[in-house]
Amino acid sequence: MRFKRLVDLSHTIVPEEGERKLHAKMVPPVGHDDFPEDQWYVMHELAFINHIGTHIEVPYHVIEDGDDLAGVPLERLCGDAVILDLRSLMERGEDVTLSAIQEAAEKAGGIRNGDIIFCRFDADRYLNKPQRPKFPSFTAEAMEWLVAKGMKMMGVDTGGAEVPRSDPRHGSNYNHHLLLDNGIPLIENLANLSEVSSPRVVVFAFPVGIRKVDSFPLRVVAMEV
Numbered sequence: 001m002r003f004k005r006l007v008d009l010s011h012t013i014v015p016e017e018g019e020r021k022l023h024a025k026m027v028p029p030v031g032h033d034d035f036p037e038d039q040w041y042v043m044h045e046l047a048f049i050n051h052i053g054t055h056i057e058v059p060y061h062v063i064e065d066g067d068d069l070a071g072v073p074l075e076r077l078c079g080d081a082v083i084l085d086l087r088s089l090m091e092r093g094e095d096v097t098l099s100a101i102q103e104a105a106e107k108a109g110g111i112r113n114g115d116i117i118f119c120r121f122d123a124d125r126y127l128n129k130p131q132r133p134k135f136p137s138f139t140a141e142a143m144e145w146l147v148a149k150g151m152k153m154m155g156v157d158t159g160g161a162e163v164p165r166s167d168p169r170h171g172s173n174y175n176h177h178l179l180l181d182n183g184i185p186l187i188e189n190l191a192n193l194s195e196v197s198s199p200r201v202v203v204f205a206f207p208v209g210i211r212k213v214d215s216f217p218l219r220v221v222a223m224e225v
Contacts, residue, residue, distance in 0.1 A: 054219075056069075069209055075152075
């Protein structure tokens with residue numbers, strides 16, 4: 001396949017850094033105890049909360065019998081993506097309303113059934129920063145519209161996509177259920193959406209396939225064609 005370039009949309013995880021830390025311990029190579037001592041050959045034991053850095057949440061996160069990391073269909077995790085520019089909302093301290101999401105979709109050239117939707121606020125620069133602005137929430141009406149348009153996966157460069165706290169449904173994880181009940185994975189803490197030159201790209205976002213696990217860091221790549 002011919003393409004112009006690849007853009008990494010993921011944060012790099014550095015051991016022992018950030019609010020949610022990954023601990024990496026070097027351990028002797030399992031089953032390889034016959035190497036010379038001066039030969040570099042290592043393995044690591046890792047410990048971390050799975051909702052770290054750029055990570056994906058799949059239905060099992062909120063649904064006991066929902067698809068886990070190994071069960072999400074591969075076609076959900078790659079394909080055509082539309083980047084919606086919502087930066088002005090964060091600058092004004094406003095939430096994502098139905099009219100705002102529709103306006104952003106129109107400027108991006110429209111949403112097609114089966115699109116991946118990425119929402120750009122340029123909030124990635126605040127990851128792990130002690131002082132940061134209030135990130136926009138998504139009104140139920142805005143999220144319902146995106147689901148009705150047929151999106152197959154959603155991503156944000158903030159740490160979540162819940163309804164505003166003023167909505168009585170906030171405590172019930174309404175938007176999470178709206179997405180995951182419909183089999184729509186959610187990627188949180190995307191990065192570098194500002195580096196993508198077109199509102200429409202091809203995206204690949206594959207986590208490790210693990211049974212009975214709800215979330216995992218992943219490498220998200222945008223391919224400009």
